[in-house]
Amino acid sequence: KNEVEQSPQNLTAQEGEFITINCSYSVGISALHWLQQHPGGGIVSLFMLSSGKKKHGRLIATINIQEKHSSLHITASHPRDSAVYICAVEQGAQKLVFGQGTRLTINP
Amino acid sequence: GAVVSQHPSWVICKSGTSVKIECRSLDFQATTMFWYRQFPKQSLMLMATSNEGSKATYEQGVEKDKFLINHASLTLSTLTVTSAHPEDSSFYICSSASGGGYYNEQFFGPGTRLTVL
Numbered sequence: 001k002n003e004v005e006q007s008p009q010n011l012t013a014q015e016g017e018f019i020t021i022n023c024s025y026s027v028g029i030s031a032l033h034w035l036q037q038h039p040g041g042g043i044v045s046l047f048m049l050s051s052g053k054k055k056h057g058r059l060i061a062t063i064n065i066q067e068k069h070s071s072l073h074i075t076a077s078h079p080r081d082s083a084v085y086i087c088a089v090e091q092g093a094q095k096l097v098f099g100q101g102t103r104l105t106i107n108p
Numbered sequence: 109g110a111v112v113s114q115h116p117s118w119v120i121c122k123s124g125t126s127v128k129i130e131c132r133s134l135d136f137q138a139t140t141m142f143w144y145r146q147f148p149k150q151s152l153m154l155m156a157t158s159n160e161g162s163k164a165t166y167e168q169g170v171e172k173d174k175f176l177i178n179h180a181s182l183t184l185s186t187l188t189v190t191s192a193h194p195e196d197s198s199f200y201i202c203s204s205a206s207g208g209g210y211y212n213e214q215f216f217g218p219g220t221r222l223t224v225l
Contacts, residue, residue: 033214041146041199043216086151094140094205094214098151 003027006087006099014107019074021102023087026068033096034061034072035086043086046072077106111135112204114217121192122225129187129220131202137182138204143175146199146219158185192224 004025013019023032034046047054047061049070054061058077063070074081087099111134121127131141139160144152156177157165164177174196176188189196201219 035216041201041219041221043152043201043203043219045213045215048213088152095142095154095157096152096203096214098153100151 002100003097004087004089004099006085006102008102009100010103010105012105012107013077015078017077017106019077019081019104019106021072021085021087021104023070023072023099024068025070025087025089027089027091027097029089030092031090032063032070033088033090034070035088037084037086037101039083046085048090074104079106079108082106112138112202112215112217114200114202114220116220117218118221118223120223120225123193124191126188126190127192127222129189129200129202129222131185131187131204131217133183133204133215136204138185139182141179141185141202141204142214143177143185143187144201144203146201152201155187160185189222192222194224197222197224 007022031048031050033048036044036046049063058075060073082105084101084103086101088096090096113132115130119127141158143155145155146152154167155170158177158179160179160182166172174190179185199219199221203214203216205214
């Protein structure tokens, strides 16, 4: 069993839909990161959180430390949100362990 | 946010040759950089942690004599794939955090796609 599990692995939705991607982890962490990887391969850090909730534009990330679970939400999804979203946990000294990623496709 | 660059962005080489990939932090000092490898349709796997002025720390299963890492300055780390073989073909990505402690946002380079013929 992977230390970081994401669901779903693939998600296709229509433009405008509310999107939720889930991440569960089985190890102690110092922080959790949500990353976005575009088809060209470049990775952008979306959020880093250790408790509660963060919001940036149409993106919202939440984490429940007790349940070892985090969610990434996208409101009013748009085709440009199509990418692979990766959950990664930080166990210390900035070292990351990655989930397998969720491939999101938003159709116009 | 901070910027990390990689060079080259892609490289094709013959089997048996060595390839050097550079990772630079452009607007901050990076005492620690991380090197990852990503195979198609798979997630990133940490290869090694590069520490400025000292030896890199390699993850289990990564051959340190094959993947040479040098972190000679606070803004540059290099990964050299020695005697490359087709199975080394992959997407190599570096990252660094902007600070030296915990809870620091990580910044990723754009990646280098290596194809070994």
